[in-house]
Amino acid sequence: MTIRPDHLMIAPILIPFIAGALMLLYDERQRRAKLGVGIASAVALLLVSIELLNRAKGSNGLGLYLLGDWAAPFGIILVLDRLSAMMLMLTALLAIPALIYSAAGWHKQGQHFQSLFQFLLMGLNGAFLTGDLFNLFVFFEVLLAASYGLLLHGSGQLRVRAGLHYIAVNLTASLLFLLGVSLIYGVTGTLNMAQLSLMIPQLPDADRPLLHAGAALLGIAFLIKAGVWPMSFWLSTAYMAGAAPVAAMFAIMTKVGIYVVMRLSLLLFGADAGASAGFGSEVLIAGGMATVAFGLLGVLASQSVGRMAAHLVLISSGTLLAVTGFALAGAGTAMLAGALYYLVSSTLATSALFLLIEPMGREEGGIAAMLALTADAYGLDDVEDDGSPEVGFAIPGTLTILGLCFGACLLVLAGLPPLSGFIGKFAILSGALAQHSIASGLVWAFMALLLLSGLATLIGMIRIGIRTFWATDNVAPKVLALEIAPVILLVGMILMLTFQAQHSIRYMEDTARGLQNPAIYVDGVMNAPRIADQPEEAE
Numbered sequence: 333m334t335i336r337p338d339h340l341m342i343a344p345i346l347i348p349f350i351a352g353a354l355m356l357l358y359d360e361r362q363r364r365a366k367l368g369v370g371i372a373s374a375v376a377l378l379l380v381s382i383e384l385l386n387r388a389k390g391s392n393g394l395g396l397y398l399l400g401d402w403a404a405p406f407g408i409i410l411v412l413d414r415l416s417a418m419m420l421m422l423t424a425l426l427a428i429p430a431l432i433y434s435a436a437g438w439h440k441q442g443q444h445f446q447s448l449f450q451f452l453l454m455g456l457n458g459a460f461l462t463g464d465l466f467n468l469f470v471f472f473e474v475l476l477a478a479s480y481g482l483l484l485h486g487s488g489q490l491r492v493r494a495g496l497h498y499i500a501v502n503l504t505a506s507l508l509f510l511l512g513v514s515l516i517y518g519v520t521g522t523l524n525m526a527q528l529s530l531m532i533p534q535l536p537d538a539d540r541p542l543l544h545a546g547a548a549l550l551g552i553a554f555l556i557k558a559g560v561w562p563m564s565f566w567l568s569t570a571y572m573a574g575a576a577p578v579a580a581m582f583a584i585m586t587k588v589g590i591y592v593v594m595r596l597s598l599l600l601f602g603a604d605a606g607a608s609a610g611f612g613s614e615v616l617i618a619g620g621m622a623t624v625a626f627g628l629l630g631v632l633a634s635q636s637v638g639r640m641a642a643h644l645v646l647i648s649s650g651t652l653l654a655v656t657g658f659a660l661a662g663a664g665t666a667m668l669a670g671a672l673y674y675l676v677s678s679t680l681a682t683s684a685l686f687l688l689i690e691p692m693g694r695e696e697g698g699i700a701a702m703l704a705l706t707a708d709a710y711g712l713d714d715v716e717d718d719g720s721p722e723v724g725f726a727i728p729g730t731l732t733i734l735g736l737c738f739g740a741c742l743l744v745l746a747g748l749p750p751l752s753g754f755i756g757k758f759a760i761l762s763g764a765l766a767q768h769s770i771a772s773g774l775v776w777a778f779m780a781l782l783l784l785s786g787l788a789t790l791i792g793m794i795r796i797g798i799r800t801f802w803a804t805d806n807v808a809p810k811v812l813a814l815e816i817a818p819v820i821l822l823v824g825m826i827l828m829l830t831f832q833a834q835h836s837i838r839y840m841e842d843t844a845r846g847l848q849n850p851a852i853y854v855d856g857v858m859n860a861p862r863i864a865d866q867p868e869e870a871e
Contacts, residue, residue: 355446581683616657
């Protein structure tokens, strides 16, 4: 019987690529048509990701696609497992609210916003699906190039300065990526992740230091992207300077670094890696804990929602990096499963918080307005109007709706019941308590930091909330339905994640078991059947 290729696996890359290229043919004044194409593309991505997620729940949870029908490790291969399927769906879930929010006027602040947004989605999806380091670099550069344009979208001195700083930092990370990949290829002769996993245990001792040096450079490149301390100096300024829908999508940009570090660490340096087993675990634990500490201090010191949201991203990244280090050092699946659940929950909440920044700071003369970014940073005064009427309509009860959404984000990010943030942190803490193979001092220090970060988040966000919603007597700001509806949509996703916590945690446990048992991934990739090798069906 002939095995037919699963062409749906390449759809998350092709859909935004075609949509982005198509929108380049439109005149820049046809923004509504571009917006329609963009939202249609995002909805299609969501439907595809849901189907791929269902397929990833299969018996072995692995899907493979050989481009050009070249067998691994010689050709390009796309690999779908539970982790990549989850990240694809999370990307699509964030893209739809961000695009809806941009319809309120943000897409008018510069040229080619919609095309750049689609190319960003293409790079993200490609990075989550690729099975080799070379194409990981390709998709990494695609998403970075798109993010450069999106961060500089609009005008204003603050935005341009932050954007140029962001470009310089990420170009340095790309250089380190290339150097690391070159060293790894020089030692092993391959960049296929599965084949690397097979070769590392058998590598001669004389070549192992060079491999570790290449892996360290590669790790630094993605730790920069993940915002690990002390390489996170660029993140808060860049994230708070971006337009609201751009910052909302950037909430998942740091998770690309987390994804790659988690994928490569557990695949290449797990328990079966011989002399390289556990390589980098101490660095990930120490770096993650330092990032959480830096993030919670930044939250306490923040006087604006934007800067606070950026530091909350750092707390999320640090938590995930530390748990990855513990998993690499031999921790069980419960801790890693809780971290994966926390990843989804915290990403949705920080994305919603970034969308709340501008509406919360719109009260003229209010304290929140003084603490928010200036109009010059957003470049609103210098934008040429294309003559189209203002999209959307103002909604009543603005402060009430904003306050409820802000409160939901507070509960999730502080880890308070009953929402998903509490469930994720509780799963991490309960998994940490069950660890006996790791130094207890490190585990207790991490648990203390996790609890302190929640307390710092509670204090910082309550302070901002009081200043915004209670310490002003001004008239409620005018907020369009297109600005608040995406936030409500993200909060609804958080509620759904909370209500479906049992099924979600079960999925995360299966994902964690797959990550800590890389043999399934390796065997599937190396034995992926070519179509040309299958017998033809009888007529």
